[in-house]
Amino acid sequence: MSTTRTRARIATILAGLLVAALFAAPTAAPAAADPTTRHRPSPPHVVGTATVPVYSYADAIRESVWVETPADSDGDGVRDRVAVDVVRPREAAAAGVRVPVIMDASPYYLCCGRGNESELKTYDAAGVIAKAPLFYDNYFVPRGYAFVAVDLAGTARSTGCEDVGGPAEVGSATAVVDWLNGRARAYTADGRRVSAAWSTGRVGMIGKSWDGSVANGVAATGVPGLATIVPISAISSWYDYMRYNGVRRAADYPGYLHSYVNGRGEQACADVLARLRADSAEETGDRNGFWAQRDYRPLAGRVRASVFVAHGVNDLNVTTNQFARWWQELAEQGVPRKLWLYQAGHEDPFDVRRGAWVDTLHRWFDYWLQGLRNGVMDEPRVDLETALGTWTTQRDWPAPGTRDVRVALGAGDGVTGTLGGRGAQPGRERAYVDESLSEDALVAEPGTGGSGRLVFLSGALTAPLRISGSPSVRLRIRVDRPTTELTARLVDYGTAERIRYDSSEGVRTLATESCWGASTAADDACYRDTEEITAVTDHAVLTRGWLDAAHHRSLRFTTPLRPDVWYTVTVPLNAYDAVVPAGHVLGLVLGQSDPDFTEIDDRDATVRVDLGRSELVLPVTGRAGLPSVAVAPSVVTAPAERSSARTAPDNRQVP
Structure with a gap:
């Protein structure tokens, strides 16, 4: 073998090892750090250290496929298939430029809607995605990303059954990451096999509430190719969502959530619903194996993705321990991470601090998915709203010195x-x-x-x-x-x-709009502006x-x-x-x-x-303490009528 061929073979092996190391270590730098790609010409959507909107959103490729999962959660003898709707830049595909993926896996796309305006997916006459909720596709597809919207198992157009944070749910989203990396099969509506050769294999999952909880669960599997997640107001332990240290938040909570998003009809998933009710320790409130299976925190050591957490400190739906304990576990494992905390309740930062959020999210995805060294990881780790509209940064959370x-x-x-x-x-x-x-x-x-x-x-x-x-x-x-x-x-x-977090989570929707990305007649990028509600x-x-x-x-x-x-x-x-x-x-x-x-x-x-x-x-923090008093000081508050009723309200919410 010639010296030239030997050198080429060694270079190929080293490049493969570098890529393998990139996906294996949670502290790995993004793909552009690979020296074998450092001198390649930048694709059209990259200028300097940022992606720019050069691709047509109106002409983007829109396709709907069904990814086969390893599970048969509905017990019909056939593996589940989850519906995956893709929007990706046509010009990049024509030029052979592969693109990374931003993915939102949700149970809500057809039943309930996403975002402040409860947007639903819509389809054209051929059943292909026409409108994807939220701004992610409008903003990022022109910048050289694909957007993928996944219907979790048992919801919307997917088969299988929704098991509320369990292995079928998490596995259905994990299978899509596998497909985007060539490890799983997908089919069109008419049964043709389809690949994701257009994908770089680098995936970033994002989502609020239940969607973000799925991102946590998928990250905890350690699936290769998942480069980053952005869980917003998300669950890291389903027991802590439905049980407060042994106290039931509400009766039949797992069954309620299953039925709320079930897209299969009562009979198709009756057995799964029965198991949810039987296995969740409804009578005792005990944390048994059912709940351990839905706790992602002990699996933080498997996480290969970076994690960008956002949470309202007054969130009474998904309480703050969900992010805090997950954050602590990730910190102990050395996972690259970032955190936004704000005064609102169960809200997306897009409706709290819109411009800064979109800018930060853009730079985060550019770094972790496009490999652009833009300095986002050199900034303070935490952005914190300390008072209404007053933001500061600090190097970690809890505050250093606590x-x-x-x-x-x-x-x-x-x-x-x-x-x-x-x-x-x-x-x-x-x-x-x-x-x-x-x-x-x-x-x-x-x-x-x-x-x-x-x-x-x-x-x-x-x-x-x-x-x-x-x-x-x-x-x-x-x-x-x-x-x-x-x-x-x-x-x-x-x-x-x-902030009045007991009133619409502390955010009011205004009559004005602002636009974040490109639009089509079927899918506009404009959203009603918001402001914090105070009193x-x-x-x-x-x-x-x-x-x-x-x-x-x-x-x-x-x-x-x-x-x-x-x-x-x-x-x-x-x-x-x-x-x-x-x-x-x-x-x-x-x-x-x-x-x-x-x-x-x-x-x-x-x-x-x-x-x-x-x-x-x-x-x-600091040396502050509570002043000593011999007798409690006089404090006057508005009187409240004491409740004598013994009938509880329905405390069930949906994440």
């Missing part, structure tokens, strides 16, 4: 306890009973008495207090029932303008936590409480990030059954708390 401060509980004036200072002596007890109070009733008028809650107040803060991370309450309790629900809330008492209020609940007391030892089984025994339990609160201003008062409010957020427990229990052996654990 430490856990143990805050003592004091007896106070016998009606309202104190928070901070030396606290009560061990053995000093206070009791409260289960009255199923609404949240408004629990936190209003904290200086007045009431048997259904315990309230503890700090003194007026002498300096701003930054809370960043996951608080918890450690309680020494004795309960006169085998169990009860325990709830805890941190409350900021003080007048301020705040001046005299208090606000910062974060909440729940625990079924009989699950205090383990979420996998119950340990009924004995009335003559003292137990130490921990009530974890949802992750949060906020600054409580100087002059405000921080409150801790304890309750039991919580009809606003969980299925009513209503065991009429009485809980006795040993104040001296109980404490609040508060993650704070």
Whole structure:
């Protein structure tokens, strides 16, 4: 063999090893770092370190295919096939330029809609995609990307059955990544085999809520070719979505979600629905194998993709622990990551900070999918909205320098306890009973008495207090029932303008529009503008936590409480990030059954708390602490009518 041929063969082998290493390591640089491609001419859609809109969106190739998955989730003896709608630049295909893929896998495309305007997919007379929801195709296809919209198994035009975060759902989206990398088969509607030879194999998944949860699940499989994910307000553990530490959020939740998005009809997936109901430990609230199968956090070590998380700190649908615990696991594995946190509730950052979000997302995809070294990974890791419309950056989350401060509980004036200072002596007890109070009733008028809650107040803060991370309450309790629900809330008492996250998630839709990409008659790129909804209020609940007391030892089984025994339990609160201003008062409010957020427990229990052996654990930055007070300060809030009703509202939401 000639020297020239030998060198060429060695170069080919080295290039293959570099590509393999690129997909194997979570810290790998994007594809353009490969020295074998460094001097290749840039495709037309790349100018410098950015992609630019040079391809026609109106003339883009639009096609619908069905990808075969390894599963037969509906038990009909045939492998499931998931519908995949593709929009990609025609000029790139004609020139032989392969393109990376932005993919949104969703159960909502035909049943319910996506985005603030609930857009649905539409098709032409031949059944080929005409309109894909959201702006991703309009904006990115002209810039040299393909957009792929996947109907999860059992939804819309796909076969199989939706198993709500389980292996069929995650596997159906994973199969599409495999197809885009030549490892799975796909067919047209008339049965012709079709490949994705136009794809570079590099895939970025994005999506809000359920869609983002699927992206987390697919990343946790470690599937090669998935280069990045952008989970927005997404679930990382389905148990923590439907159960709050052993407390049921609502009855028949997995069955409800399955039926909500089922595209197959009742009979086709009746067996799957029955298994969801049978296997989810509805009666006990235990975290069993069903839920472990739907927990992606322990699999963070498999993640090869970078992760760009976005979440509202006031999200009461997909609570903040979903991102916080996933973020922590990814950090421990050294996964490249970025985070946006904002004041709104269950919202997409496109409807919070639109221009900056599109720009950042563009640079993120350019880096991880196109291999363009644009500096996005050299910027601070976290963008944080600290107050309404006020954004800052920091190098990580929780805020660097955060430490856990143990805050003592004091007896106070016998009606309202104190928070901070030396606290009560061990053995000093206070009791409260289960009255199923609404949240408004629990936190209003904290200086007045009431048997259904315990309230503890700090003194007026002498300096701003930054809370960043996951608080918890450690309680020494004795309960006169085998169990009860325990709830805890941190409350900021003080007048301020705040986001109204209880009203349309804190965002109002306006009459004006802005456009983000190219349009066609069937699929325009224009969306109604939005703004944050605010109000001046005299208090606000910062974060909440729940625990079924009989699950205090383990979420996998119950340990009924004995009335003559003292137990130490921990009530974890949802992750949060906020600054409580100087002059405000921080409150801790304890309750039991919580009809606003969980299925009513209503065991009429009485809980006795040993104040001296109980404490609040508060993650704070700097040296700030809570001022010591002998008696709780006077705090006045708008009175709220206490609920006497025993019928719970339907707390089921859809992610």
